[in-house]
Each structure stands twice: as C-alpha cells, then as structure tokens.
Amino acid sequence: MATPPGGHHPYDGAHQSQGENAQNRFNFPSAPSGQGGMQQPYQQPQSGHPYVQPQAPRIQPVQQRRRPEPAPTSGNHNPLVRPYAMTGGRTRPRYQLAIEALVSTTADPARLQGQLPEHQRICRLCFEIKSVAEISALLSIPLGVARILVADLAEAGLVAIHQPGGDESAGGQPDVTLLERVLSGLRKL
C-alpha cells in the first residue's frame, strides 16, 4: 500500500517536468536538454498543451502522501505491537501450513542470534517437536500469525516442517496405513 507501483521515479519525473513547465513557458526550446530522456514523455505533451495548470493538484497529493513513509520503521519501537505487525502486515503465509503440521528445529542456537524475538521463541520451543497449534497456544500468538512466522523460519531453513500424511488421491484424507497405525496406537493406550 505504501509504495506505489513502479516506485518513485514516475512521480519524480512528473513533478519535475511540471516544475520545468513553468520555465518552459518562458524558455521552451532549452528545457528538454536539461534532464534525461526519461522525462521527455511527461514534458512534451504538457508544455505544448494549454491545459497544464489543472494537472498540478493531481500530482501534489501524491507528493504529500509519500513523505510519511519512513514513519512505520521508527514505529517498531512501540511496545504495543499489534499481532500482524510481527509479520510485517502479512496475513497469509507463503504456503499453507496445516494447523497440526509438526515443526521441529535442529538449528544451532548460535544461528538464532539476529532473528526476530518471535522467531527465536518459536525455534527454542521446537527443539522438541510441536504442532503449529501448540506454537500458537504456548506463545500466545494468534494462529494466523504463528503460521506466517513458522513459514518464514522454514524458508530460512531454521525449522523443518512435517505436514500431515494425507493421501493426495483421496483429497488429503489419511491413507489406510495411517488409519491402521492410529487405531492400533489408540488400542494400546
């Protein structure tokens, strides 16, 4: 939301060409030589056009909106952090983790230095195998946030994920072998 598609450049160009337009009215022939070729497309139609002025208000608000952008970075020091601030505002993980997917880590504790505190807490918890649901419950973080953070760690190679053994041909339902193992396990309890 913060960064407009295409980055800053088109706006800078538009802004400057507008500034130059003011000059163009007095000194049209010399203007195009001053800046790179990129600006010519913005400049030419405007300078040659009688309706230059009405465009200024449309460009100005964009300039104003860009200025507050650095604020969120400094806002990270606020101790009251909304849950999804930990995930950088993302509400969906890179891939879908089952709520009962098992997470474990064999990462060297030294590698955890420099990770986000939440990532470190998850790693420390997962030296013993835990489900995504347990991570959420034990660290008191909402399930959706836990999923994203675990997916981040998996991507960084800090945890291993064991997705539940489903049978792809049966729409993810457990296969017969798994059901038999569960049944015999329950009977032995």
Add this chain to the structure above:
Amino acid sequence: MVAGGFGVGKTTFVGAVSEINPLRTEAVMTSASAGIDDLTHTGDKTTTTVAMDFGRITLDQDLILYLFGTPGQDRFWFMWDDLVRDAIGAVVLVDTRRLADCFPAVDYFENSGLPFVIALNGFDGHQPYTPEEVREALQIGPDTPIITTDARHRADAKSALITLVEHALMARLR
C-alpha cells in the same frame, strides 16, 4: 475433531484423553465487510477472537494424534474447513436434552463427507434416550455409529475415538 454444541463437553472430552492439559489457540478474525470508517466508531468490535481447545496423544515415536475441539459458534464454518482437510474424522458430542444443538455439526460433516460418529454424552451417567431413538430423531443413516459416552472418563473418550477410527477405516475401504 471433536464437535458439538456449546457447553456439551468438547473440552472435557479432549482433556480426558489428552496427554497434555488442553491448550487454547486463538485466531483473530477481522470482519471483512467492515469499512474503514467503522474503526473510528467501534474499534473493538471489528475483530473477533475464535478460541479452539485442543489436546494431543503420542501414539508412537513418530505418530501424534491431535484432538481439536471445534469452535462452538456456527458462524465460523471456515475454520472447520481448515480442520476438516486432513482430519481423520469427527466425534459429534450430543447432549440429548438439547438435541438441536448438534444439528449444525451433523449437517456439516454429512456435507463435507468427513467420517463421524455420534457420541451421546450422558451427564452423570444419564442416558434418557437410546441410540436408536436418537438415530430416528436425527435422521442419521445406519452406517454412522451412535454410541454412549461420558466425556469425563478417559476410557470412554478413548473408546469413542477407537469407534471413530474404525468407522473411518471402514469408510476408506468401502
């Protein structure tokens, strides 16, 4: 999955057979239809927390069974979808004094095709209706097991789970 109406004993059931005290995971729901303006007036009402209790049973060195008590509120169906995807099946707990409470769960599992069993939770050992009477009342087909249970007792909960897995296995082999 352990489903059923509010207060029917889902967490009790999970706790009776789980090796850990039931844990609670929470999902924060944001009302998708809420406009930006709503935040200024009712900032605390645009999000809802859905809690779900669960337990775990280690069956083997590399096999862990998780029991999820479904959120009681019917309107959070989408969370059920998430759970149903890889679930073995569901135990639908029923309090026969409030039979209608289990209708949404029964409807849901019938539609989703997830194997389920009906477990009549007899509070204080009371079972005012027989399983066959309940089958009639719920219009449940003959294939779905209906058992009696006491959610407070480990042996009963374990037996209900065994019935469910047997049923799920039969359904897969059919």
